[in-house]
Amino acid sequence: MISERKKKILAAVVDAYIRTAEPVGSKAIAESAGLGCSSATIRNELAELVSLGYLEQPHTSAGRVPTPLGYRLYVNELMQRQKLSLEESEDINRRLNAKLQELDDTIGDVSRLASQLTDYPALALTAQSAATIRRFDIIYVDANTFILVVMLSNNSVKNKLVHLPISVDQSMIQRLSSLFNASFTGIAEEQITPLLIRSTERAADDTMGLTSVIAAFAIETLSEANTPSAFISGENRLLSQPEFRDPDKAHRLMSYLSGGGHILPAADSFGGTDEVRVLIGPENVAEELKDSSVVIASYDAGDNMRGLIGVVGPTRMDYSAVAAKLSFLAAGLSRRLGGGEAPPEGMHNKLIIKGDISDGSR
Amino acid sequence: MISERKKKILAAVVDAYIRTAEPVGSKAIAESAGLGCSSATIRNELAELVSLGYLEQPHTSAGRVPTPLGYRLYVNELMQRQKLSLEESEDINRRLNAKLQELDDTIGDVSRLASQLTDYPALALTAQSAATIRRFDIIYVDANTFILVVMLSNNSVKNKLVHLPISVDQSMIQRLSSLFNASFTGIAEEQITPLLIRSTERAADDTMGLTSVIAAFAIETLSEANTPSAFISGENRLLSQPEFRDPDKAHRLMSYLSGGGHILPAADSFGGTDEVRVLIGPENVAEELKDSSVVIASYDAGDNMRGLIGVVGPTRMDYSAVAAKLSFLAAGLSRRLGGGEAPPEGMHNKLIIKGDISDGSR
């Protein structure tokens, strides 16, 4: 439906534009791309690519610039899938190992890492999940102090130090600990009802309201662990992109990002596989992202949860490099966090790039 | 040494410049500041203020702009100390309460809050400290899994889930738990020597290297808790300041900030009191901050530790408002975290503003 040569030319335009951020002219293409024809021919082709909607010119007599549709075609078919060099992948693995010895809510570290690798702002999000309490312990410190320790089904452990104005004796603590371990484990947040709390309170013979304090912690921990959260870093890297030389534009996007990744809408529709998704310009739902692009990868965070790492940049983004890095990073995370059978260390997971080529384009 | 009227004029210049970010001319001052004299008189005074080094003009025939020295005088003597309105202080208290119900490493929240309040980028740092382990518990989950729980002398609690390829029986765990509680508490990081570990291992009759895993966690926790750490947020707010319209300039400062607050040098010399310190332009040691200003407040973080909250902005910064807010915030934190006798809730602590009027000025 679109000639092979046109594709080659389109690819050349996108490649060059990604590098230089300047509209690219016919002559440059004639020289760079090794198709043996002259700039005049290229011009004809370019004109057609414009009328097909893949390219546009900022003004008459300027070079061509890809439209979102053009990027889409590029991403889906044209760009050559990068695989990381050995050094790069080793570097990533090393950093992952260093950072994730113990993973708790290192979601921040993950986003930082992604941002450093790609040199774009990055965000990491945890998906909504349905973790339950797996174990509940109360450690007696002294008569006024104890520590609540909750282990969740997703293998994260939370704790809280409680300091009371009144004294509690150790046997009470022990009683509460085993009661909670018995009746608060394996259930979801909604199942912690006032009724359950009341009955536990009675069973423990607790007249000081201790039970509700502890129950509140349980609820809070569950809700916190299950609420999706986002972490953004490297916003400043936007500023090195020429399309954000306008401080207002940069500011708008950056404050949108800092305000938490409301990219969550995109996250919902995410499939289960280790795919990489690319959203180009107007394909984004969020108004603020309409002329930026987002690349998102998903990883297995264990316990049936999936996390996301995403990168935000101008539509003129180095999709191929970013996709490769993100994909590798996600695979590394899956391997470390995921429950199941992950591919072995060195392996690149295949790069499935999916994107809605919705009619929202252009 | 410097006439009263000059001071008034200087104050007027700084006030106006803080508001408008434009050089301010004699006429504007004559009208605004209620000193009954004409623009010509003001001009004479302005000329002298320039030769004294408090003001400068970007070029002949432009208004005047304060020099760092001018700001310094303004901050030390001239500016009127703001105290927050009732709504503002209530708002801050409410937010503090919401965020700090449980304070762990909410240092991030603190900086976020400071940034929101002041509308400048903010950073929070923990000082170097000498926390020790106060309590050590190991919770047995199953034969391959247990949870380490460490409570530090600064009342923070850390935990780690350990998953082993080999089986361990419960009595061993119990033995280790009490051994660690006995010999690893109350000591500093350096005191955890290979010797100590070896002897504990022997005492526990541990042939599987469990002891060293646990000891490693102890060391790591201590070192992490005692290493100063920084958290920055709201970098993007820089972009709304006209002096950072130049993206390169903005980028330089922002990436400096993101790279961790190397403002630590300034932190070292910080006194113990709840003072607020202002560093203007070249008074900063860091090259990148030479034409920005920093306002820092210190708070009592309990256990003989002090934390810092700082705000970064252009030299043309609303010192008075920022100082007031930061001071209030610091006081609120001290009250919640500090060990000792803190002033009661509603009270504004007195605003000590100190600053080196070092010879680095000019």
Place this chain on the structure above:
DNA sequence: ATTAGCACTCGGAAGACAAGAGTGCCAACA
């Protein structure tokens, strides 16, 4: 000591101009 008046200085905005890059189109050619 203050003020009014005036000439002077600069920076910034607006316009004029040249250079250059890139296009579109046409006519010639394989």
Place this chain on the structure above:
DNA sequence: TGTTGGCACTCTTGTCTTCCGAGTGCTAAT
């Protein structure tokens, strides 16, 4: 029919002038 060289045309970008006005410094008068 597809390709190519050539050429006129367009539009941006940078540079240079010009012009305006805000704001100054100075002087002479009060």
